[in-house]
Amino acid sequence: MIHASKNTLSDMPACLQKGVSLSPFNTFRFASKAQFFAQVEHLGALLEVVAWAQAQQLPITVIGGGSNLLLCGDIAGLVIINQLSGVRLTAEDDDSVSLSVAAGEHWHSLVEHCVQQSWYGIENLALIPGTVGAAPVQNIGAYGVEVKDVIERVQVLAIDTGEVKWLAAQDCGFAYRDSHFKGKWQGRYIITEVELRLSKRPAFVLNYGGLKNHIGPEVSLAGVFETVCAVRRSKLPDPKELANAGSFFKNPVVSVKVHEDLLQRFPDLVSFPFGEGYKLAAGWLIDQAGWKGYRDKGVGVYKKQALVLVNYTALQASPLLELEALIQQSVFERYGVQLEREPVELPARVVSKEAES
Numbered sequence: 001m002i003h004a005s006k007n008t009l010s011d012m013p014a015c016l017q018k019g020v021s022l023s024p025f026n027t028f029r030f031a032s033k034a035q036f037f038a039q040v041e042h043l044g045a046l047l048e049v050v051a052w053a054q055a056q057q058l059p060i061t062v063i064g065g066g067s068n069l070l071l072c073g074d075i076a077g078l079v080i081i082n083q084l085s086g087v088r089l090t091a092e093d094d095d096s097v098s099l100s101v102a103a104g105e106h107w108h109s110l111v112e113h114c115v116q117q118s119w120y121g122i123e124n125l126a127l128i129p130g131t132v133g134a135a136p137v138q139n140i141g142a143y144g145v146e147v148k149d150v151i152e153r154v155q156v157l158a159i160d161t162g163e164v165k166w167l168a169a170q171d172c173g174f175a176y177r178d179s180h181f182k183g184k185w186q187g188r189y190i191i192t193e194v195e196l197r198l199s200k201r202p203a204f205v206l207n208y209g210g211l212k213n214h215i216g217p218e219v220s221l222a223g224v225f226e227t228v229c230a231v232r233r234s235k236l237p238d239p240k241e242l243a244n245a246g247s248f249f250k251n252p253v254v255s256v257k258v259h260e261d262l263l264q265r266f267p268d269l270v271s272f273p274f275g276e277g278y279k280l281a282a283g284w285l286i287d288q289a290g291w292k293g294y295r296d297k298g299v300g301v302y303k304k305q306a307l308v309l310v311n312y313t314a315l316q317a318s319p320l321l322e323l324e325a326l327i328q329q330s331v332f333e334r335y336g337v338q339l340e341r342e343p344v345e346l347p348a349r350v351v352s353k354e355a356e357s
């Protein structure tokens, strides 16, 4: 339990700062300020700053690598940059290993480490920016693999009670680019560790994104990892060179009937069977609607991949929000399909009480 009722502003933990710019902490590089700010490297420090913010009745926002954020203004309350570190091998048998990984670890470094150890399961998720703790939030995915496929459980700090507990993967509401952490649990938990189970036996997923075409007849773990990295580098802008947050829209999922109708009108439509229906390639829809390479008011649509919106020079998110609306409208008028945004908007919009349970 957090006992913090005696805290006052003057008891501010030493690691806290006021009015810190978040522009270096989001890959879109939009301007935003945190009212209070802390970078935490261990659980003790996290508990301390959370207790303090709770005592002040301040909202708490956690940021990892800032690679899936759309900062639309200053953030009231405490912003925590999660830098918890450590990787532990918690179980091992002939077939698999279980790893418990601290939430502030860099996701791609973890993938690299697992490939070096000959542990299979996350090689297709190489080069996704950000932290391990954010991976479950939107159930990161690429090339036919989603992180939910290997997550066993997620350790969280419950903000209201201060309790640290494990949540089983099946309770986290994982779905395509979604989970309860992004939905009804938003603002309730801070993810502190993630336990993954990886295979010691080769099990490759090569049927997506043309991966097979890039890999020779000899398939190896290191080969798949290198290929994923090479393909991604050729298609996606490096946020260090051109500010972006990866895919800006989710691939829309439509029914079989809608898919059939669209195929009749657009025989080249790019789509994949998904659940009971089909997933449409949002990048193709945007590209065909004529947006690829578009640039205005300091923002634009990446010239090699229309799914990625980029920030050339804009200080604020407003021109990007305008561009988002224009793209959504034009795609809707052309295909009758509504595009949904992937990055998380901060400050978070208020969630209604009914949705919270």
Ligand SMILES: Cc1cc2nc3c(=O)[nH]c(=O)nc-3n(C[C@H](O)[C@H](O)[C@H](O)COP(=O)(O)OP(=O)(O)OC[C@H]3O[C@@H](n4cnc5c(N)ncnc54)[C@H](O)[C@@H]3O)c2cc1C
Pocket: 027, 061, 062, 063, 064, 065, 066, 067, 068, 069, 082, 103, 128, 129, 130, 131, 132, 133, 134, 135, 137, 138, 139, 140, 141, 142, 181, 189, 190, 191, 192, 236, 237, 238, 239, 244, 245, 246, 247, 344
């Ligand atoms: C070039 C590029 C390519 C990308 N490619 C992919 C891709 O292929 N597939 C894919 O799925 N994503 C992709 N992304 C998106 C992004 O990298 C992932 O969503 C990543 O998991 C975000 O991690 P982060 O640490 O940067 O999270 P942040 O952007 O810092 O945070 C994202 C959300 O998670 C919350 N959060 C972060 N850490 C915690 C925590 N410890 N506890 C609770 N909540 C937390 C934040 O509050 C926020 O709501 C890409 C982004 C870029 C820039």
